[in-house]
Amino acid sequence: MAKNDSHRTSLRVGRLSKAHGLKGALKLELYTDDPNRRFVPGAAFSLQVPTTSPWHGQSIVLSELRWYNGAPVAFFEGVTDRTAAETLVKAILWTDDTDQSPEENAWYDHQLVGLRVHRDGIDVGAVSRVDHLPAQDLLIVDTSSGEVLVPFVAAIVPTVDIAAGTVTVTPPAGLFEELPANPESDAQDTASEEDA
Numbered sequence: 001m002a003k004n005d006s007h008r009t010s011l012r013v014g015r016l017s018k019a020h021g022l023k024g025a026l027k028l029e030l031y032t033d034d035p036n037r038r039f040v041p042g043a044a045f046s047l048q049v050p051t052t053s054p055w056h057g058q059s060i061v062l063s064e065l066r067w068y069n070g071a072p073v074a075f076f077e078g079v080t081d082r083t084a085a086e087t088l089v090k091a092i093l094w095t096d097d098t099d100q101s102p103e104e105n106a107w108y109d110h111q112l113v114g115l116r117v118h119r120d121g122i123d124v125g126a127v128s129r130v131d132h133l134p135a136q137d138l139l140i141v142d143t144s145s146g147e148v149l150v151p152f153v154a155a156i157v158p159t160v161d162i163a164a165g166t167v168t169v170t171p172p173a174g175l176f177e178e179l180p181a182n183p184e185s186d187a188q189d190t191a192s193e194e195d196a
Contacts, residue, residue, distance in 0.1 A: 011106065013038045013045070014093040015134055019085035020073050026085050028065075028072040029134070035072060038095060039065040048092035055088060090134075107160060115160070115167045117141050117150075124176055127167060139167070148176055 013032040020027050032038045039062055046059045064075040079085055109130045117125050117139075125143035130152070137152040150156060150169060159168035 011095055012048075012092060012132075013095050014074075016074070016088050016091045016093070018089055019082050020068075022082050023075070024079040024081050024085045025066075025073050025075050026079075026088055028074045030072060035065070039072070039074065041065075043095065045093040045095050047088075048094060049088075049090075053087070053091075055091060060088075060093075107162070111162055112139065112160070112167070115162075115165055117167050117169055119169050119171065119176065124169075141169075143176065150175065 011032070013030070014035075015029040015031065016026040017029045018027050019025070028039075041063055043062045044059050045062070047053075047055050049055045060079070061077040062074060063077050066073050066075070076088075079088065112127050112130055115127045116123050117127060125141045125148070127139050128142045128147070129140045131138040131140060131149075139150040139152050139157065141148045141150055150171065156171055156175075157167060157169055159166075161167075
């Protein structure tokens with residue numbers, strides 16, 4: 001997970017995805033590995049919303065977090081009906097990151113940009129920027145053949161070593177290289193040429 005540099009004193013912890021029910025609840029997409037610590041009654045969140053939103057520049061306070069069918073649903077002070085909840089849909093929640101024990105696997109963009117990217121022990125490029133998308137972050141890697149967009153998830157980016165200045169990637173086939181259209185037919189063509 002990457003932290004956005006424009007919020008260096010804050011940590012992005014969630015996104016309000018849609019209104020839930022009639023009493024002002026909102027479904028919550030979590031960007032934190034520790035929701036029970038981040039989402040406690042009384043926790044305040046600053047809002048990242050468009051400048052045209054009535055919530056621009058404001059913050060909200062959590063009154064309760066409930067789980068429905070394994071999905072988190074948040075209730076906020078002053079948000080008492082579905083109409084009010086719908087004005088918060090797509091808002092991204094930020095919280096002050098004053099904790100002395102920061103979340104594991106969370107880095108600022110400026111810590112990631114410039115890191116060398118290693119795959120199977122080979123240097124394949126460098127991180128040029130981080131794109132923050134609703135579903136996940138992307139590392140944009142400059143390689144000799146152009147930009148590669150790498151989903152910033154543990155399965156593909158298992159190791160970030162700030163001290164060593166490296167990121168280790170284990171991408172699926174085809175992410176960093178062109179795959180042949182049909183390797184078997186290529187092999188048959190080669191065999192036919194050898195027979196001729």
